[in-house]
Each structure stands twice: as structure tokens, then as C-alpha cells.
């Protein structure tokens with residue numbers, strides 16, 4: 001059982017095999033509920049430097065390959081690599097095309113040669129990586145000088161309504177943990193990459209009820225995988241407690257769920 005009043009330990013992100021298995025299970029249901037992913041990825045695409053045509057791009061944590069296909073359309077003369085840790089996602093993405101190669105791999109240990117890409121695009125994947133320093137050093141290694149890493153991720157503040165509501169019910173961890181925005185700032189500044197832009201923006205979705213929100217998180221493979229999450233069935237009384245607590249946040253449009261999105265564009269110096 002985890003007491004939320006304790007300071008968070010580094011490395012308290014979910015186990016990688018669980019992340020891969022959870023996303024593999026979610027591959028077929030993912031696209032129907034992925035509005036947040038679409039909005040964030042499109043915003044990240046709009047932030048790519050306009051004047052570049054990469055010889056080779058990498059979609060890191062490609063999921064179902066939605067953005068691999070958009071990158072493939074945008075950079076028609078380029079070679080595209082789509083990489084994900086979840087085999088189930090790659091099986092879904094591969095027949096839909098967009099990239100020339102679909103690769104099973106880990107963003108913390110890229111199975112790619114040094115200086116082999118001009119662009120690394122990564123939308124809503126690196127929040128799953130416990131060792132973000134390694135993600136950045138791998139991006140630095142794999143990018144050619146002048147190459148760009150553009151990523152979108154989530155930071156503290158994400159799903160705070162759900163976290164606070166659960167805290168009122170039982171004080172336990174029911175929401176995945178996220179890094180502080182200041183940690184993103186520090187690690188990016190120390191990465192050897194030049195930070196062209198780095199900012200956080202709230203993105204608020206609305207749901208008619210708590211069940212719709214938790215159902216969507218599950219379909220996305222993004223439901224709670226934290227160590228210390230409660231096991232077993234959730235009792236009726238606790239669910240009712242959660243629903244009552246969450247109602248305090250209700251707005252005219254419904255129950256809000258805030259995602260605190262980090263957008264970053266970094267360049268490897270020449």
C-alpha cells in the first residue's frame with residue numbers, strides 16, 4: 001500500500017513488461033478512444049521546424065502508427081522507422097504502413113546506429129520511461145548533427161481530479177505518477193541537445209461520468225500500473241466514494257480530466 005503523503009521515489013514508474021503487455025492488449029480498442037493522443041500529436045507535428053526534410057525519421061513509441069502514417073505523408077521522400085516496445089501495437093500498425101520499418105525496441109536503449117536519423121518524433125510515449133535521462137542520451141546518440149527530437153509527454157498535474165478523488169476515498173495510488181515539469185527542464189538542459197522550445201499546456205477532456213473516464217483509460221492501455229496500486233476487486237462502497245468525490249469537480253461540460261502536456265523541440269548541435 002502506498003501512502004501518497006510520502007515523497008515520491010525516483011524510478012517509481014510501472015514495470016516495462018507490464019507497460020508493453022498493457023499496450024499490446026489495448027491495440028485494437030486504442031484508436032477509437034484516442035482523441036487526446038490525436039490532438040497532442042497533431043500539435044506536436046505543427047511544432048516541427050518547417051524548413052526540414054529528414055532523410056530518415058523515427059516515430060518513437062509509435063503505438064498504432066497513426067502519426068507514422070502522417071509523418072510518411074509529410075516526408076514522402078524520407079525513410080520512416082516506427083518503433084514501439086509493445087509487439088501488439090506493432091502488429092496493429094505494420095499492415096497500415098506509413099513507415100518502411102516497424103521495430104520492436106525500447107526508447108531507453110534504441111536498437112539503432114549512431115547518427116542514423118534526422119528527426120525523432122515521439123508523442124505521449126516517454127512518460128512511460130522511468131529513465132528519461134537515457135531516452136535523451138539515446139536520442140543524442142541516434143540523431144545526426146542538426147537533427148531534431150520533438151516529443152510530447154505528460155507531467156505532474158495530469159489526472160489530478162482522479163488522483164484527488166481517490167485520495168479522499170482511501171489515500172492510495174490509483175493514478176500513474178508523472179515527472180515534474182522542472183525535471184523535464186533540468187534533464188533537457190543537461191542533455192547536450194539545444195532546447196528550441198519546452199513548455200507545458202493543460203488539455204482538459206470532459207466525461208459524462210467517472211465510469212466513462214476509467215473505461216477510456218483502460219481502452220488506451222493507460223490505466224493504473226503503478227507499483228503500490230491496490231490489488232483485487234474494487235468494492236461498491238469505494239466506487240461510490242470515488243463517484244461522490246469526483247462530482248465536486250463537475251463543470252457545465254461534464255466531469256473534467258486534466259492532462260498536463262509537455263511539448264519539447266530539441267536540436268543536436270552541428
Ligand SMILES: C[S@@+](CC[C@H](N)C(=O)[O-])C[C@H]1O[C@@H](n2cnc3c(N)ncnc32)[C@H](O)[C@@H]1O
Nearest residue numbers: 023037061062063084085086106107123125128
Ligand atoms: C499513449 S501511446 C502513444 C502512441 C502514439 N505515439 C500516438 O500518439 O498515438 C504510448 C506508446 O508508447 C509505447 N511505449 C511505452 N514505453 C516505451 C518504451 N520504453 N519504448 C518504446 N515505446 C514505449 C507504448 O507501448 C505505447 O504504444
